[in-house]
Amino acid sequence: MxxxxxxxxxxxxxxxxxxxxxxxxxxxxxxxxxxxxxxxxxxxxPLLSGCGxxxxxxxxxxxxxxxxxxxxxxxxxxxxxxxxxxxxxxxxxxxxxxxxxxxxxxxxxxxxxxxxxxxxxxxxxxxxxxxxxxxxxxxxxxxxxxxxxxxxxxxxxxxxxxxxxxxxxxxxxxxxxGLPVLAAGNGRQLAAGGCTDVTLVRPDTVGGDQLVPLLDAGLRDGGAGAAAPVRDVAAPEDATSYLPSARRALDGAEAATASGAGTPCVTAVLGGRTDTFFDSFRRLAPEDAGVATASVLGSIRQNLVDSTGGAASSLEGAYATGWYPTADxxxxxxxxxxxxxxxxxxxxxxxxxxxxxxxxxxxxxxxxxxxxxxxxxxxxxxxxxxxxxxxxxxxxxxxxxxxxxxxxxxxxxxxxxxxxxTSVTYQRVRDGRLVSVHDGFVDVEKSLQADDDLG
CATH class of the missing domain: 3.40.50.2300 (Response regulator)
Structure with missing residues (x-):
């Protein structure tokens, strides 16, 4: 059916x-x-008869x-x-x-x-x-x-x-x-950015479980030649440090680089804890690691970028998938x-x-x-x-x-x-500002339906 x-x-x-x-x-x-x-x-x-x-x-x-x-x-x-x-x-x-x-x-x-x-x-x-x-x-x-x-x-x-x-x-x-569209859109944006090996860091919750196939569907729909499905790193929802999760994400990215599997990317969808994860990740990752980072609007916000250092923020360069046009x-x-x-x-x-x-x-x-x-x-x-x-x-x-x-x-x-x-916008943190990197909306309905049919 x-x-x-x-x-x-x-x-x-x-x-x-x-x-x-x-x-x-x-x-x-x-x-x-x-x-x-x-x-x-x-x-x-009789008070409920018909459509009264x-x-x-x-x-x-x-x-x-x-x-x-x-x-x-x-x-x-x-x-x-x-x-x-x-x-x-x-x-x-x-x-x-x-x-x-x-x-x-x-x-x-x-x-x-x-x-x-x-x-x-x-x-x-x-x-x-x-x-x-x-x-x-x-x-x-x-x-x-x-x-x-x-x-x-x-x-x-x-x-x-x-x-x-x-x-x-x-x-x-x-x-x-909501998050379903953002997750599928994030996959498509990462595919457009050339990511072929993707690690997803997400909450260890039932809602977090849903994000993995949606991101995978977006990557497929975006034409990413991923060597393997999304690498899933389930993390505590309310941790004060994400060093263990960051180490797992970095190890996977480094293994992909060493094997020549493709361009490694790490996307984190942890709500208000996303900046904590990226802070832990930047502490571990060498400056020349060549690992792209990403998230979705709601987990990344302009005031978060501002409060974590602007252009010097651990979020600088991150891809960000949103629902709406950029602030400007x-x-x-x-x-x-x-x-x-x-x-x-x-x-x-x-x-x-x-x-x-x-x-x-x-x-x-x-x-x-x-x-x-x-x-x-x-x-x-x-x-x-x-x-x-x-x-x-x-x-x-x-x-x-x-x-x-x-x-x-x-x-x-x-x-x-x-x-x-089912529309999203593609954004990126550049010089401390969330800016648009694609004109107009991107419709990810196909990705959502593909995930549903596969499920």
């Missing part, structure tokens, strides 16, 4: 926008997520549209406070400009704390507060935050892309392809203007941060969707989902390809069916 046929089997077309089953999971798996909703249905009788509003359906009044943005703060490991600050600045800008379709935008924020229980509490609060969407947020704990949102019918629009559920749940509307692209001008005029000097907002950018893009889509609903139709979670499911493609000002989540737009890969944006 092909990936597309599996997709159609578990995601039949529906006569209305009531939450369909995810194409990835059979019904028996998805049932646990809808247990609470089913119990409510059993008690509600469900009990607890999120709704906004005629004057305000209430949404929520959450992100971890003060964790010293995964802080993304700039995302909630960007959401608040966006609301101030929109409201100062007359709102959206005559309605005021009200943004609630929640500290997700990088904790599964806190993430669930944020989702419960979103349901209690009757928000119409959770927008531009960050959490790795999709297994705890998505069920409450699904039970309340609340769409999750524009998550950062680090939770599997963002690419599985029928109520999730991602604006980027004029398409970021409107966002920078809003930050300058409506953030009031809030130093939590770094316009170069991929989290802040994701929040901006997510709210750009939200605004377009609300304008599509118009001033005469009540804004509810249901009416917003209907526009996202059945409406037009939404422009993000060129920061992504146009986004639409209709059935035919979804990815025909069983593991990531909700991905609609």
């Amino acid at each position: 092909t990936a597309r046929s599996r997709f159609r089997r578990f995601h039949p077309r529906r006569p209305c926008s009531a939450a369909p089953r995810s194409p990835r999971h059979p019904l028996r798996v998805r049932l646990r997520r809808y247990t609470a909703l089913a119990a409510t249905a059993a008690l509600s009788g 509003l469900l009990p607890g359906e999120a709704r906004a009044d005629d004057e305000a549209v209430k949404v929520m943005t959450w992100a971890p703060q003060d964790t010293h490991a995964a802080d993304m406070a700039g995302m909630t600050a960007m959401a608040q600045a966006y609301a101030r800008w929109i409201n100062a400009s007359g709102g959206v379709a005559g309605r005021r935008l009200e943004v609630l924020t929640c500290d997700e704390r990088n904790d599964r229980l806190a993430a669930a509490r944020c989702a419960d609060r979103a349901a209690d507060e009757d928000v119409v969407a959770v927008v531009g947020s960050y959490s790795r704990h999709g297994h705890t935050f998505m069920p409450p949102l699904e039970g309340a019918g609340i769409p999750y629009l524009g998550g950062f892309g680090v939770a599997d559920d963002e690419f599985e749940s029928p109520l999730s509307y991602p604006v980027n392809g 692209d004029p398409r970021w001008g409107p966002m920078r203007r809003v930050v300058r005029e409506h953030a009031f000097g809030d130093d939590r907002i770094d316009p170069d941060d991929p989290g802040v950018r994701t929040t901006w893009i997510a709210y750009t889509v939200l605004r377009a969707a609300l304008e599509e609903i118009g001033p005469d139709t009540p804004v509810t979670a249901r009416s917003l989902r209907a526009v996202l499911d059945e409406g037009p493609a939404f422009s993000t000002g060129g920061l992504t390809p146009k986004l639409r989540w209709q059935y035919d737009d979804l990815l025909s890969a069983a593991d990531f069916p909700r991905i609609v944006n």
Whole structure:
């Protein structure tokens, strides 16, 4: 059975926008997520007939549209406070400009704390507060935050892309392809850079396991004549030193050089610990080792390059695969203007941060969707989902390809069916700055589908 046929089997077309089953999971798996909703249905009788509003359906009044943005703060490991600050600045800008379709935008924020229980509490609060969407947020704990949102019918629009559920749940509307797209894109970028022997250093987690075949698929699709599959180095997720992992990566690269197997490259995808790994790697690797380094945006950020020495940083020269255009692209001008005029000097907002950018893009889509609903139709979670499911493609000002989540737009890969944006950008650290090394976006959909078919 092909990936597309599996997709159609578990995601039949529906006569209305009531939450369909995810194409990835059979019904028996998805049932646990809808247990609470089913119990409510059993008690509600005629109230749930047809496609009417469900009990607890999120709704906004005629004057305000209430949404929520959450992100971890003060964790010293995964802080993304700039995302909630960007959401608040966006609301101030929109409201100062007359709102959206005559309605005021009200943004609630929640500290997700990088904790599964806190993430669930944020989702419960979103349901209690009757928000119409959770927008531009960050959490790795999709297994705890998505069920409450699904039970309340609340769409999750524009998550950062680090939770599997963002690419599985029928109520999730991602604006980027998350780590799956970055991993496949990184493989293609390394192939374009001439890498023929690649070592991947990644977290020793289930999510980290997924990165290996995706990187391999990208290398194959990019035409790399790799002598062997990607060399996998699973590393502790929260280590304070990566010298053992760096030694394994360097030994593999040196062996490839000695055997004449090809050009060795080491790519590390360790989130906030990536700079720690590269610092360990540079201590071990001689200056003339000839080993290229690489990572993905999110693991490498401009503020990280700045804080680790700029042009003298251990990240200098590294390849970096991202979702969006580089910081100097004029398409970021409107966002920078809003930050300058409506953030009031809030130093939590770094316009170069991929989290802040994701929040901006997510709210750009939200605004377009609300304008599509118009001033005469009540804004509810249901009416917003209907526009996202059945409406037009939404422009993000060129920061992504146009986004639409209709059935035919979804990815025909069983593991990531909700991905609609399979594009990446190629960047590199040069003279202490992340700069573009390829014009426009690179579409890696073929690599994602190849990995799915091989799996």
